[in-house]
Amino acid sequence: MRTYIAPIGYNSTSVTRPVILSRGVEEGDQVVLLRPAGSENARAAEAIDDVEGLLQEIEPEVALAVEEVPRSFEHGVLACRDYIDAAEEDRVVSLGGGARDILLPFTVAVLARLEKIDSVLFFSDLDGSVEEWRLPRLTTAVSSSVRDTLAVVVAADETTLPELAEQLDASKSTITRHIEELVSSGALESWREGKVKHVRPTLTGRLLVE
Numbered sequence: 001m002r003t004y005i006a007p008i009g010y011n012s013t014s015v016t017r018p019v020i021l022s023r024g025v026e027e028g029d030q031v032v033l034l035r036p037a038g039s040e041n042a043r044a045a046e047a048i049d050d051v052e053g054l055l056q057e058i059e060p061e062v063a064l065a066v067e068e069v070p071r072s073f074e075h076g077v078l079a080c081r082d083y084i085d086a087a088e089e090d091r092v093v094s095l096g097g098g099a100r101d102i103l104l105p106f107t108v109a110v111l112a113r114l115e116k117i118d119s120v121l122f123f124s125d126l127d128g129s130v131e132e133w134r135l136p137r138l139t140t141a142v143s144s145s146v147r148d149t150l151a152v153v154v155a156a157d158e159t160t161l162p163e164l165a166e167q168l169d170a171s172k173s174t175i176t177r178h179i180e181e182l183v184s185s186g187a188l189e190s191w192r193e194g195k196v197k198h199v200r201p202t203l204t205g206r207l208l209v210e
Contacts, residue, residue, distance in 0.1 A: 001028045002118075003087035007069075007098025007106055008033045010043045012050035013128070014097020018121040020054055022130040023092060027061040032083060036101040037068040069102045074203050076105030077112075081207065084113045091116060095133070096123030111138050112207040140185045140208060147208065149178040150187055150201070154209045158200040 004019045019031060033048060048066055055062045067083055069076050080102070084091060093110050095103070110117060120133045142150065152167055153159055159167075165175045179199055182188040187205035191198055201209075 001030070001089040002026075002092055003030045003032060003089060004092045004094065005032045005034065005083060005087060006094035007102050008035055008044075008047055008051070008066075009039075009097065009099035010047050011097055012047040012054075014123050014125075015047075015051050015094065016054050017128060018094045018096060018123045018130040019092070020051075020058060022121065023119075025055065025059045025062045027059060029059070030063040030065065030088070031055065032087065033064070033066045034069050034080065034083065034098070034102055034106060035066065036099050037070050039068075039099060039101075069105065071101055073105055076102055077108045077203060078206065080106045080109035081113055084109060084116060090118045092119045092121065093117055094121040094123060096121070096130075097125065109207075111135060140187060140204060142181065142185065142187070142208065146178045146181055149175065150182055150205055151209050153182075153188060153199055154201045154206055158198065161197045161199070164199075 006015045006019055008015050015033065025031070031051070033051065035044060052064055055064060069079050084093070095107055095110065110120065114135055114137055120135055122131045122133050124131070149164065149168060152164060161172065161175055161179065165172050168175065179188060179190060182205065183190050185204070186202060187208055188199045189202055
């Protein structure tokens, strides 16, 4: 069973060509269409109807889901990441076409979850060709102990060095070293309020945590 995930705008061809016609669909497969939140109108509905109609012609037992992606960049990335995580079995994503409002957030989420994705397809608006892309792994790598510290910060959303040292039962010097590494890698941002150092995760940090 495969799960196809693709953004959709007003042009159904950007979905049907790479997903349905290029790769083919089988009974039990699922197609997940991503669209910007609040984009419901006649043209958008027509594009989705076109995809559904072609699926019914080729393989009626394919499940079709339409999911909304927040238009905020950060929330959009996290929502797309969650849709990728929720997909079952072989994951195939299509980066060509779709609403430009969510294409970049979706691409960032794909890069962050590349180890979970089996194929990345691209549909060309210029000649209608479909290519399979091999994307680079851009996710920052950190050690397991540092990742544990990051996970606590992400769960708290915002915390301080003393709170981290107490929660992780680690020395202040160890936590300080972890925080410095995470800030340097762009996973955390930090600031001081008086003598207390505060930290919170960036988007990079949130994406690093499973």
